[in-house]
Amino acid sequence: MGLLNTPFLWVVITIAVYIVAYMAYGRWVDRKVWKVDAKRTTPAHMYMDGVEFFPVSRYVLWGYQFKSVAALGPILGPFIGIAFGWLPALLWIIAGNFFIGWLQDYGSLMLSVRKEGRSFGPITYEFTGAKGRRNLLAFVLFYLIIISATFIALIAAFWNAFGGTTFVPTIGVILAGVLCGQLLYRVKMNVFAVTAIGLLLVVFSIWLGIQIPVVLNFGVWNVVVWAALCAVILYFAAVLPTPTFIQPTNYLAFYPAYAAIILLLVGALASPLTNVPLAEPAFVGVWVTNFGPIWPILFVAIACGAISGWHSLVSSSSSAKQLDIETDALPVGGGAMLSEGLLALVSLAAYSVVAGLNPLGSSPTAWVSGSELLVAPLVGGRAVAGAVLSTFFGLVLIIYAITVQALVTRFFRLVAGETWSEGRFRILGNKHVSTFFSLGVSWLFAVTGSWWALWLYFGGANQLLAGLAIMLIAIYLAKSRALTRNYLIPGVFMIVTTLAALVYETYTFLNAFVQYVFLGNSGPLGSQTKPPVSGYPLAALTIDAVFVIVGVSLFAVGLSMSIRLFRSYRQSKAEARVRAPAAADGGDPAKEEE
Template sequence: MDAMLMMLVAFGGYIIMYRLYGRYIGKKIFALSGANPVPSVEMEDGVDYVPTKKEIIFGHHFTSIAGTGPIVGPAIAVIWGWVPAMIWIFVGSIMMGAVHDFGALILSMRNQGKSVSEITAKYINPRTKLFFFIVVFLDLLIITAIFGLVIAVIFNMFPASVLPVWLEVPIAMVLGYIIYKRGGNAMTWSIIALIAMYITVVIGVYAPIKMPMIGSMPPTGTWTILLLIYAFIASTLPVTTLLQPRDFINSHQLIVALALMVVGVFAATFSGSQLHIIAPAIQASPEGAPPMLPFLFITIACGAISGFHSLVSSGTTAKQVSNEEDALFVGYGSMLTEATLSTLVIVAVAAGIGLGYNTADGATLTGIDAWSSHYSSWAAAKGLGSKVAAFVYGAANMIEAAGIPHSVALAVMGVFVASFAGTTMDTATRIERYALTELFSGTPIKIFNNKYVATAVAVFLAGCLAFSSGGNGKGALALWPLFGCINQILAALVLTTVTVYLKGRGGLSWLISGIPAVFLGVMTVWAILINQGMYMDKGSILLQSLNLLVLVVSIWVVGEGLIKFFKTDASTPTTDTP
């Protein structure tokens, strides 16, 4: 199938479904109203609770939920064929992921910006709070450690990206000062900041920074330490100092990256390059891969539906949305934008990579040979470097067809991936601090009310996980097999809470979240059970124990949710914030 046609059909579908299904859910199901109070105004503190224009908070929310998730998942799952991957991205994002993100955002906004753990305790019962926290904490811990490693790997593979990624931090802080302290126009100055950042990208091409071995510590280990220190500092600063301005820059960077890839698709299609999808349509049994069902729905999380998104919705975004009606654009719209990115990832790894790939031994592969170099087996496809490289090289090939030098295109895409991963990393650290504070809020232990202490604990635990296997910082990879299931069961649990909430509002509105909750819950529990057997065969006590813990916790919360669901009717008060 022609890659351009697939892209255009998908893009058109996202726009239509946002206007039809998204607006229907916002108006008819959740009854959005600009007159409703919002936490950012009622609890404004200038640090975490800050009323923000929807364009800026959209930038923060999208760059936080995206990271490398919508890139890595599709880049792996295409091994089962581009057709099932695209169907899941398209249907999943519209009917499940966007409902999940938007629902979590609204419930949090109507409950003082509280986390999904607190919300679940309220709408189901207080017993679920600790169990839900276990899933949330594991999810955030792995994300913080893994995304630090992702950036370290990108820095190691694409040294031209190092300088612009780090220089984006001071550029963003200057932007924040101009906007919030000097009253500068946000759009004008953010575009100027974006131009400055791209100037650093060009400089980075000519001044790449390659981290050397320091003693016995590999480059990835050193970068991971520096990134964890950065995460601590960034996640304790007021959101207007770094988080918002940097994410506004990144939202523009997203537009540029998407535009370059789209233009590249058209350029490659109408040039002699002939951009065609070379990946198989369906490949049910790739060498060494787990079964497509249920693992397709676990491998592609971000881009279709991801539990982490609910943590962003209820962690930072709900504290910054200034008008309830903006929640549809921010929550539902961001998810469909992420699906747009994942669609382009499919084009890059299923078609773009076929335009040319240089191997380590100097050979240049094209067509199916280039694709097979990354997807000859499950082992080849799932390596972290392979995932990132498949997308970066595929996208760079398409951008090169538009006339941009290949070296610059590689740097642009490397910076794009690393910048988004950095946003996700420090947002996850900030949310983990919120979660720790909330968990101990009703106990005699008050030390976690101090943001520096709570953040230090979160960063320290992530560092322990990252370096549990040695100085390379790759220790979190030991828990990476658990992440997909933890992430998706979290999404199913949040959808369960949204379903109980909607049941209390009367009618059959609960079906919009109830059906996705059942589907995703069944698929994820199925995958957890398969994984348990694999971990037993490998003799991994750690993975067996944590996997079993997630299974027990999930069944417990779902069971409590079902009991509450059948006891709830339209006469049950939802006790939203007035």
């Protein structure tokens, strides 16, 4: 089989482009824009307390950063992206990461390092004032609800697929994780022994899942029940102490999740030898029915593999407090993001070998079919390993979603606790009430069935957060009289693109609402939701109206925040022009005199 009709060639080309991004563009930005200095004291040394601030080797921090940013985003984004053909999706994964993605992660890390390890909240306050920070808080709350709804909808869809074989392994991973936590913290057992026991239990639960598939018989209500079950698990994850639930479960889930990526990468690179051809068209068109125009939809559909706002929060939260020397920022921030691009790449490879993919008609579980196609020839063929691979990759999808969602639900609880700690709505600050509220709203959104619309809202909010983070970085660089165009242009592009995507998505819901109410046409209404909700016009109409409100709110908060940031940028530029020179390197007087 030729190289051109398998994913091999473009996987290799993308890896080569990412290497150029790191070695050439990355080092140029490092030297010319940020002027990093290995001798400058980082917050890890300046405020070392052995608890939050302490220096960590670049290898450890890279691993931590990659693990924190790589989740379901780069896996499922390409599924919608491929509706336009695999070539546009591939080009965005390459160009988005090359010019914007890694630059944002690395810039957020450096910004926080230069700002004494402060996270994005206080930095936003400094650059845009109290209203700006409040805007950020509101935006993050909306964003968390949308992520939760999307992930709950997807977990429910995954449990409902694969012949019901993935539910038992999921519970197996959770119970094994909880047991590992007890063995580790209470019995004080050796970590290697605990890991071995945990992994054996995971393997056993995969076998058990194939033997005892759990299939619900509620017809179109299946997904509703699965979503409720998912919300219950997430509730316990959010309110129980982290060493009891989230920590050990996420630790154990790490092994199958990363084994799957390695298997998939090997499968994609071996595709010319294993004769797995490309089955999807390279290009479909610039307008795809039900999805809309390639710009801006593709650019928000593929979020995390190309660029993601969530990463800016991660980079400025823990990593910046533990960066040993400034020169480590490129491998940690930039390197981890480029590696995540590879995750999106192999996921795109998995989708591209599945024939007849239709993101609206088929389920995102197609990733599992593609992974199975790529990996099965390496382990004895589909006849021998098909069932195991299907359950394994299905479990991996769920693991990626549920481990991150547990953290997101917990984070929402912390944000709600801060937002409503006092005042009339202080009841919402209670940990049980806020968790119940967030999961309840997310569950309601999730059962509408329009996961692709939720995904596009999620992508829009996520990419907008990225645009806002890039603008914060540009403001800092402007204040420091450093080069800003490398950040300003991507920042403007991302903000305009994502606001346009939010407008388009809101329009689709508004159109469905208007068509039904004023013209009596139920067609668009039916296509915006799935059964069982679509069977009840009033419920579908309400959901449509709610999604219009969500879209308008996200747009309004995003726009308000963008205006504040652009004003602050302009002001910073003007101030920098009249102020005494100070460089991004902290204004070394010796350098200023040169």
